[in-house]
Structures are given as C-alpha cells and as structure tokens.
Amino acid sequence: EDQVTQSPEALRLQEGESSSLNCSYTVSGLRGLFWYRQDPGKGPEFLFTLYSAGEEKEKERLKATLTKKESFLHITAPKPEDSATYLCAVQTDRGSTLGRLYFGRGTQLTVWP
Amino acid sequence: EAGVVQSPRYKIIEKKQPVAFWCNPISGHNTLYWYRQNLGQGPELLIRYENEEAVDDSQLPKDRFSAERLKGVDSTLKIQPAELGDSAVYLCASSLEQGVSTDTQYFGPGTRLTVL
Numbered sequence: 001e002d003q004v005t006q007s008p009e010a011l012r013l014q015e016g017e018s019s020s021l022n023c024s025y026t027v028s029g030l031r032g033l034f035w036y037r038q039d040p041g042k043g044p045e046f047l048f049t050l051y052s053a054g055e056e057k058e059k060e061r062l063k064a065t066l067t068k069k070e071s072f073l074h075i076t077a078p079k080p081e082d083s084a085t086y087l088c089a090v091q092t093d094r095g096s097t098l099g100r101l102y103f104g105r106g107t108q109l110t111v112w113p
Numbered sequence: 114e115a116g117v118v119q120s121p122r123y124k125i126i127e128k129k130q131p132v133a134f135w136c137n138p139i140s141g142h143n144t145l146y147w148y149r150q151n152l153g154q155g156p157e158l159l160i161r162y163e164n165e166e167a168v169d170d171s172q173l174p175k176d177r178f179s180a181e182r183l184k185g186v187d188s189t190l191k192i193q194p195a196e197l198g199d200s201a202v203y204l205c206a207s208s209l210e211q212g213v214s215t216d217t218q219y220f221g222p223g224t225r226l227t228v229l
Contacts, residue, residue, distance in 0.1 A: 004155075034217075034218075036220075041222075041225075042222055042223070043117070043204050043206075043220035043221050043222050043223050044156070044204075044220045045220070046217050046218070046219060046220075049217060087155055087156075089155070097169060097171075098169075099144065099146075099161055099168075099169065099208075099216075100158045100161065100169060101156070101158065101218060103154075103155025103156050103157070104155050105153065105154055105155055106155055
C-alpha cells in the first residue's frame with residue numbers, strides 16, 4: 001500500500017533558526033513528489049515538484065531535495081511569514097490512479113520572532 | 114490570472130439535509146479534481162475529471178455523493194443526505210491536462226462543511 005509519512009507533526013522555530021522537514025514515502029513507481037504550503041482557512045499552495053532522486057529545487061528560503069525513499073524541505077533562516085502547514089504528496093505511475101496525489105498529514109511550522 | 118474559484122466558502126447544515134459545492138477551474142485547465150480534507154489530515158481524492166469524463170471516482174462514496182462537470186468546465190459536488198462524518202473541507206483543484214507529463218494541481222480555497 002502506498003504511504004506518505006511526514007515528520008515532525010509540528011515544529012517551532014525561532015526566526016533565523018534553520019531546520020528541515022521530512023517526507024518519507026513507499027510507493028511503487030514514483031512519477032513525482034510535490035510540496036505544498038497551506039495557510040489556515042486556505043487551499044494548498046504549490047511550491048515544488050521533484051521527479052527523480054538527486055533532484056533539488058529552491059525558492060527563496062526553501063530548498064527541496066529528493067532521494068529514493070524520502071524528501072526534505074530545508075528552511076534557511078525562516079521568518080514568521082513562513083509559518084504554515086507544509087504538505088508532501090506523491091503521484092504514482094499506475095494507470096488506474098494516474099494523476100491522483102497521495103498526501104501526508106503535513107508538518108505544522110511555527111516561526112516566532 | 115484568476116485561480117480556482119469555489120463557493121460557498123462555508124456551509125452549515127443539519128444531518129440528512131442535501132448540500133452542493135461549486136467549482137470553477139483555472140481557464141483552460143482540462144482536468145478537475147475534488148478532494149476532501151479532514152481536520153489534521155492531508156487531502157484525499159474523491160473524483161477526477163478529464164474534460165467531461167470522470168476517469169477516477171473509485172474513492173467517491175457513491176451511495177450519497179455525486180458529481181458532474183457539464184461542458185467540461187464548472188463542476189458541482191453534491192451530498193445527499195449528509196452525515197455527521199461528512200464534516201470536512203472540500204477542495205477543488207485543476208491542472209492543465211493529464212497525460213505523459215506530471216501536471217501541477219492548483220487548489221481553490223475550499224468549502225468548509227459542518228454537519229450538525
């Protein structure tokens with residue numbers, strides 16, 4: 001059974017304190033791994049897509065990396081506005097469920113001044 | 114460019130009542146998704162449309178849920194009758210197309226349903 005597990009469930013950082021969020025997955029045939037950010041009362045906002053092990057992508061203070069078993073979202077010198085829930089999702093290459101995203105439960109990040 | 118539009122944003126109903134949610138995808142996006150997100154969980158797919166055709170509805174509880182996407186643009190998701198366990202956020206997403214590429218899904222703000 002396909003599974004996506006995110007850790008930690010919650011993370012509190014002081015402004016400027018760098019850290020990483022983890023997303024481990026067990027799927028047969030990965031087409032893509034997605035990171036989304038979700039603010040309270042809003043829908044998920046797309047951040048990155050990673051397709052193959054070794055791939056990295058960056059956006060402002062965020063950097064996403066991918067291995068064959070997990071992905072990391074590194075946050076460098078975070079600011080309070082980075083506070084949100086970060087969701088990881090995988091997409092498989094199975095024809096019957098092509099396009100379906102399997103989400104983890106998310107990591108709730110709080111950055112305090 | 115306008116994003117995915119959903120209405121209503123909030124809905125409170127009593128159990129056994131019907132409810133409907135509406136979604137307008139990003140212009141030109143052929144693929145539309147309905148997800149349900151329970152509190153503290155990630156979204157789970159209910160149904161996926163490619164144009165007018167429902168191509169993945171295996172996780173839609175068909176005894177009480179129905180959906181339609183007339184003319185391949187707007188979509189409506191209906192629950193009849195609603196149960197207490199249906200309280201959740203219902204998210205609509207769209208992507209340009211599905212095929213050999215992995216297209217990014219863009220989400221709307223969601224409809225928060227509370228069933229009393």
